[in-house]
Amino acid sequence: MSEKVFLAGATGAVGVALVPMLIEAGYTVHGSTRRANRVGALEAMGVHPVVVDVFDAAALREALVRIAPWGVIHQLTDLPKDLDPARMADAAVLNARVRTEGTRNLVAAAQAAGAKRLVAQSIAWAYAPGPKPFTEAQPLDIGAEGARRVSVGGVAALEQSVMGAHGMTATVLRYGLLYGPNTSTETSKGPSPLHVEAAARAALLALQRSMGGIFNIAEDGNEVSSEKAKQALGWRAEARSGATP
Numbered sequence: 001m002s003e004k005v006f007l008a009g010a011t012g013a014v015g016v017a018l019v020p021m022l023i024e025a026g027y028t029v030h031g032s033t034r035r036a037n038r039v040g041a042l043e044a045m046g047v048h049p050v051v052v053d054v055f056d057a058a059a060l061r062e063a064l065v066r067i068a069p070w071g072v073i074h075q076l077t078d079l080p081k082d083l084d085p086a087r088m089a090d091a092a093v094l095n096a097r098v099r100t101e102g103t104r105n106l107v108a109a110a111q112a113a114g115a116k117r118l119v120a121q122s123i124a125w126a127y128a129p130g131p132k133p134f135t136e137a138q139p140l141d142i143g144a145e146g147a148r149r150v151s152v153g154g155v156a157a158l159e160q161s162v163m164g165a166h167g168m169t170a171t172v173l174r175y176g177l178l179y180g181p182n183t184s185t186e187t188s189k190g191p192s193p194l195h196v197e198a199a200a201r202a203a204l205l206a207l208q209r210s211m212g213g214i215f216n217i218a219e220d221g222n223e224v225s226s227e228k229a230k231q232a233l234g235w236r237a238e239a240r241s242g243a244t245p
Contacts, residue, residue, distance in 0.1 A: 005207070006067055006115070007031045008054065008106055009075035010047055011038050013182040014121065014175075017200035018075065019045050025204060030067050054102035057109070064113035071207050072110040074120035074162070076102055092147050096154030103158045107165050117169050119206045120162045121199075124174040124192050124216050124224045126155045133225040136174070136214045159214065171210040173229075175199050176218030191223035198237050205233040 005022055009015045010031025022029050023046050031047040033039070034054070042049040052063050054076055064072070078094040103120065110118055127134040128141040140159075141152050162170050176194035179185045183196050194217060202217045215229040219237040229235040 002026070002028065003070035004028045004030060004067060005071045005073060006050070006064060006069040006110075006113075007047070007073045007075065009077065009121075010042055010045075010049075011035075012075055012077060013178060013180075013196050014075045014199050014203065016045070016182055017180075017197045018073070018203055019047055021200055021204045022207075025208070027071075030069060032063075054098065054105055057105040060105050061109040061112050064109040064115070068113055069110075069115050071117035071119070072106065072113075072115045073203055073207065074103060074106055074118070074158075075203070076106075077121070092150050096150050096157075099154035099158035103161045107161045110168065111166055115168050117171075117207055117210075118162060118165050119171045119173065119203050119210070120158060121203075122155055122159055122172045122174045122214075123151075124176045124194075124218050125190075126152045126174075127224075132222055134216070134223065135225050136216055136228055163214070169210060169212045171206040171212055172214040173199075173202050173206060173217045174214065174224075175202075176216075176224065188219070191221060192218040193221075194218050194237070198235075198239060201239050202229065202233065202235050205235050209233050 005027045011033050029047045030050050031042050032050045032052050036051050039049040050063050052059050076098050078098045126140050128139045130138050140156050144152050159172050162172050176192035177190040178194055178196050179188050180196040216224045216226045218224050218226050
Protein backbone atom coordinates (compact mmCIF):
# COMPACT_ATOMS: atom_id res chain seq x y z
CA MET A 1 0.00 0.00 0.00
CA SER A 2 1.32 3.43 -0.85
CA GLU A 3 -1.64 5.78 -0.33
CA LYS A 4 -0.88 9.11 1.31
CA VAL A 5 -2.89 10.20 4.33
CA PHE A 6 -3.06 13.71 5.75
CA LEU A 7 -3.58 13.59 9.52
CA ALA A 8 -4.76 16.90 10.95
CA GLY A 9 -3.84 16.95 14.62
CA ALA A 10 -0.99 14.46 14.42
CA THR A 11 0.49 15.59 17.75
CA GLY A 12 -2.75 15.23 19.72
CA ALA A 13 -3.65 12.25 21.91
CA VAL A 14 -5.49 10.34 19.19
CA GLY A 15 -3.03 11.43 16.52
CA VAL A 16 -0.03 10.08 18.43
CA ALA A 17 -1.79 6.75 18.91
CA LEU A 18 -2.95 6.64 15.30
CA VAL A 19 0.33 7.39 13.52
CA PRO A 20 1.99 4.01 14.17
CA MET A 21 -1.20 2.21 13.17
CA LEU A 22 -1.31 4.05 9.85
CA ILE A 23 2.36 3.40 9.17
CA GLU A 24 2.03 -0.27 10.07
CA ALA A 25 -0.90 -0.49 7.65
CA GLY A 26 1.35 0.84 4.87
CA TYR A 27 0.20 4.43 4.57
CA THR A 28 2.52 7.38 4.02
CA VAL A 29 1.54 9.83 6.73
CA HIS A 30 1.68 13.61 6.38
CA GLY A 31 0.87 15.08 9.78
CA SER A 32 -0.01 18.66 10.61
CA THR A 33 0.98 20.84 13.51
CA ARG A 34 0.70 24.57 13.93
CA ARG A 35 3.89 24.70 16.01
CA ALA A 36 7.27 24.47 14.25
CA ASN A 37 8.91 23.16 17.44
CA ARG A 38 6.96 19.91 17.04
CA VAL A 39 8.45 19.07 13.64
CA GLY A 40 11.22 16.96 15.16
CA ALA A 41 8.76 14.91 17.18
CA LEU A 42 6.71 14.18 14.07
CA GLU A 43 9.76 13.17 12.10
CA ALA A 44 10.80 10.83 14.91
CA MET A 45 7.40 9.15 14.59
CA GLY A 46 7.93 8.58 10.87
CA VAL A 47 5.59 11.39 9.81
CA HIS A 48 6.16 13.93 7.06
CA PRO A 49 5.54 17.15 9.04
CA VAL A 50 3.33 19.91 7.71
CA VAL A 51 3.38 23.17 9.67
CA VAL A 52 0.04 24.82 8.97
CA ASP A 53 -2.76 26.52 10.88
CA VAL A 54 -6.21 25.14 10.12
CA PHE A 55 -7.58 28.68 10.27
CA ASP A 56 -5.33 29.73 7.38
CA ALA A 57 -7.57 28.42 4.63
CA ALA A 58 -5.27 29.38 1.76
CA ALA A 59 -2.16 27.79 3.31
CA LEU A 60 -4.09 24.66 4.25
CA ARG A 61 -5.45 24.30 0.74
CA GLU A 62 -1.99 24.81 -0.76
CA ALA A 63 -0.53 22.15 1.54
CA LEU A 64 -3.15 19.54 0.73
CA VAL A 65 -3.10 20.19 -3.00
CA ARG A 66 0.69 19.74 -2.92
CA ILE A 67 0.45 16.49 -0.95
CA ALA A 68 -2.59 15.17 -2.85
CA PRO A 69 -3.62 12.72 -0.11
CA TRP A 70 -5.89 9.77 -0.77
CA GLY A 71 -7.34 10.15 2.71
CA VAL A 72 -7.76 12.97 5.23
CA ILE A 73 -8.26 12.36 8.96
CA HIS A 74 -9.46 15.18 11.22
CA GLN A 75 -8.34 14.78 14.86
CA LEU A 76 -8.01 18.46 15.71
CA THR A 77 -9.12 19.91 19.04
CA ASP A 78 -8.11 22.94 21.08
CA LEU A 79 -8.28 21.92 24.73
CA PRO A 80 -6.08 22.81 27.73
CA LYS A 81 -3.67 20.30 29.22
CA ASP A 82 -5.45 17.92 31.61
CA LEU A 83 -8.73 19.70 30.82
CA ASP A 84 -7.92 22.40 33.38
CA PRO A 85 -11.34 23.47 34.80
CA ALA A 86 -10.18 27.08 35.12
CA ARG A 87 -9.64 27.24 31.37
CA MET A 88 -12.48 25.09 30.06
CA ALA A 89 -14.99 27.91 29.52
CA ASP A 90 -12.63 29.69 27.14
CA ALA A 91 -11.54 26.37 25.67
CA ALA A 92 -15.13 25.51 24.75
CA VAL A 93 -15.26 28.57 22.51
CA LEU A 94 -11.86 27.87 20.95
CA ASN A 95 -12.71 24.22 20.39
CA ALA A 96 -16.02 25.13 18.79
CA ARG A 97 -14.13 27.38 16.38
CA VAL A 98 -11.88 24.47 15.42
CA ARG A 99 -14.93 22.34 14.77
CA THR A 100 -16.75 25.04 12.84
CA GLU A 101 -14.26 27.14 10.90
CA GLY A 102 -11.36 24.69 11.04
CA THR A 103 -13.45 21.79 9.76
CA ARG A 104 -14.91 23.91 6.98
CA ASN A 105 -11.40 24.86 5.84
CA LEU A 106 -10.13 21.28 6.07
CA VAL A 107 -13.04 19.86 4.08
CA ALA A 108 -12.60 22.51 1.38
CA ALA A 109 -8.87 21.76 1.17
CA ALA A 110 -9.50 18.01 1.01
CA GLN A 111 -11.96 18.51 -1.83
CA ALA A 112 -9.53 20.74 -3.71
CA ALA A 113 -6.82 18.09 -3.30
CA GLY A 114 -9.03 15.33 -4.67
CA ALA A 115 -9.06 13.23 -1.50
CA LYS A 116 -11.26 10.14 -1.65
CA ARG A 117 -11.72 9.42 2.05
CA LEU A 118 -12.50 11.73 4.97
CA VAL A 119 -12.70 10.72 8.65
CA ALA A 120 -13.43 13.20 11.44
CA GLN A 121 -13.55 13.14 15.22
CA SER A 122 -16.78 14.17 16.93
CA ILE A 123 -18.18 13.42 20.41
CA ALA A 124 -20.75 10.98 21.79
CA TRP A 125 -22.15 13.17 24.58
CA ALA A 126 -23.92 15.79 22.47
CA TYR A 127 -27.26 14.01 22.14
CA ALA A 128 -30.56 15.64 23.08
CA PRO A 129 -32.33 14.11 26.08
CA GLY A 130 -34.05 10.89 25.05
CA PRO A 131 -34.10 7.13 25.44
CA LYS A 132 -30.78 5.43 26.13
CA PRO A 133 -28.52 4.05 24.93
CA PHE A 134 -28.27 6.79 22.32
CA THR A 135 -27.97 5.69 18.72
CA GLU A 136 -26.69 7.67 15.75
CA ALA A 137 -30.26 8.22 14.54
CA GLN A 138 -31.14 10.36 17.57
CA PRO A 139 -30.82 14.16 17.37
CA LEU A 140 -28.07 16.30 18.80
CA ASP A 141 -28.92 18.66 21.65
CA ILE A 142 -29.01 21.79 19.49
CA GLY A 143 -31.51 23.40 21.87
CA ALA A 144 -29.01 23.35 24.75
CA GLU A 145 -28.11 26.52 26.60
CA GLY A 146 -24.94 28.10 27.95
CA ALA A 147 -21.56 26.41 27.46
CA ARG A 148 -23.20 23.21 26.24
CA ARG A 149 -24.88 25.13 23.44
CA VAL A 150 -21.46 26.37 22.27
CA SER A 151 -20.01 22.86 22.27
CA VAL A 152 -22.98 21.18 20.62
CA GLY A 153 -23.15 23.94 18.03
CA GLY A 154 -19.53 23.26 17.13
CA VAL A 155 -20.21 19.53 16.87
CA ALA A 156 -23.25 20.08 14.66
CA ALA A 157 -21.27 22.37 12.36
CA LEU A 158 -18.40 19.86 12.13
CA GLU A 159 -20.71 17.00 11.26
CA GLN A 160 -22.60 19.07 8.70
CA SER A 161 -19.37 20.08 6.97
CA VAL A 162 -18.01 16.54 6.91
CA MET A 163 -21.18 14.81 5.80
CA GLY A 164 -21.71 17.48 3.14
CA ALA A 165 -18.30 16.89 1.58
CA HIS A 166 -18.36 16.19 -2.15
CA GLY A 167 -16.41 13.57 -4.08
CA MET A 168 -15.27 11.51 -1.10
CA THR A 169 -16.50 8.91 1.38
CA ALA A 170 -17.10 10.88 4.58
CA THR A 171 -17.26 9.39 8.07
CA VAL A 172 -17.86 10.97 11.48
CA LEU A 173 -16.73 9.15 14.63
CA ARG A 174 -18.53 10.21 17.79
CA TYR A 175 -15.94 9.38 20.44
CA GLY A 176 -16.69 8.73 24.07
CA LEU A 177 -14.68 10.32 26.88
CA LEU A 178 -11.05 9.56 26.14
CA TYR A 179 -8.65 8.03 28.65
CA GLY A 180 -5.16 6.57 28.43
CA PRO A 181 -1.77 7.92 27.29
CA ASN A 182 -1.61 11.66 26.54
CA THR A 183 -5.19 12.27 27.70
CA SER A 184 -6.36 13.93 30.91
CA THR A 185 -6.69 10.62 32.77
CA GLU A 186 -5.16 7.14 32.69
CA THR A 187 -8.38 5.49 33.86
CA SER A 188 -11.86 5.34 32.38
CA LYS A 189 -14.37 7.92 33.51
CA GLY A 190 -17.88 9.07 32.76
CA PRO A 191 -20.81 7.15 31.29
CA SER A 192 -19.24 6.58 27.83
CA PRO A 193 -15.47 6.00 28.24
CA LEU A 194 -13.11 5.21 25.38
CA HIS A 195 -9.44 4.28 25.46
CA VAL A 196 -7.43 6.54 23.17
CA GLU A 197 -5.91 3.59 21.33
CA ALA A 198 -9.38 2.20 20.62
CA ALA A 199 -10.34 5.62 19.28
CA ALA A 200 -7.33 5.58 16.98
CA ARG A 201 -8.17 2.04 15.83
CA ALA A 202 -11.67 3.24 14.93
CA ALA A 203 -10.18 5.98 12.74
CA LEU A 204 -8.01 3.46 10.90
CA LEU A 205 -10.96 1.11 10.38
CA ALA A 206 -13.14 3.98 9.16
CA LEU A 207 -10.45 4.98 6.68
CA GLN A 208 -10.24 1.42 5.36
CA ARG A 209 -13.78 0.09 5.63
CA SER A 210 -16.39 2.79 6.04
CA MET A 211 -19.00 3.32 3.36
CA GLY A 212 -19.71 6.69 4.95
CA GLY A 213 -21.92 7.90 7.79
CA ILE A 214 -21.86 8.60 11.52
CA PHE A 215 -20.74 6.11 14.16
CA ASN A 216 -20.72 6.08 17.95
CA ILE A 217 -17.34 4.90 19.26
CA ALA A 218 -17.45 4.11 22.99
CA GLU A 219 -17.20 1.21 25.39
CA ASP A 220 -20.36 -0.78 26.03
CA GLY A 221 -22.66 0.79 28.59
CA ASN A 222 -26.04 2.35 29.13
CA GLU A 223 -25.22 5.76 27.61
CA VAL A 224 -24.53 5.16 23.92
CA SER A 225 -24.70 2.21 21.56
CA SER A 226 -21.71 1.41 19.34
CA GLU A 227 -23.39 -1.54 17.62
CA LYS A 228 -23.36 0.22 14.26
CA ALA A 229 -19.56 0.56 14.37
CA LYS A 230 -19.18 -3.04 15.44
CA GLN A 231 -21.26 -4.29 12.54
CA ALA A 232 -20.09 -1.95 9.77
CA LEU A 233 -16.45 -1.38 10.72
CA GLY A 234 -15.60 -4.47 12.74
CA TRP A 235 -14.58 -2.17 15.59
CA ARG A 236 -14.22 -3.40 19.15
CA ALA A 237 -13.46 -1.31 22.22
CA GLU A 238 -10.83 -3.81 23.35
CA ALA A 239 -8.93 -3.58 20.02
CA ARG A 240 -5.84 -1.50 20.76
CA SER A 241 -2.11 -1.56 20.00
CA GLY A 242 -0.91 -4.58 18.11
CA ALA A 243 -4.40 -5.64 17.08
CA THR A 244 -4.97 -6.55 13.47
CA PRO A 245 -7.95 -4.83 11.79
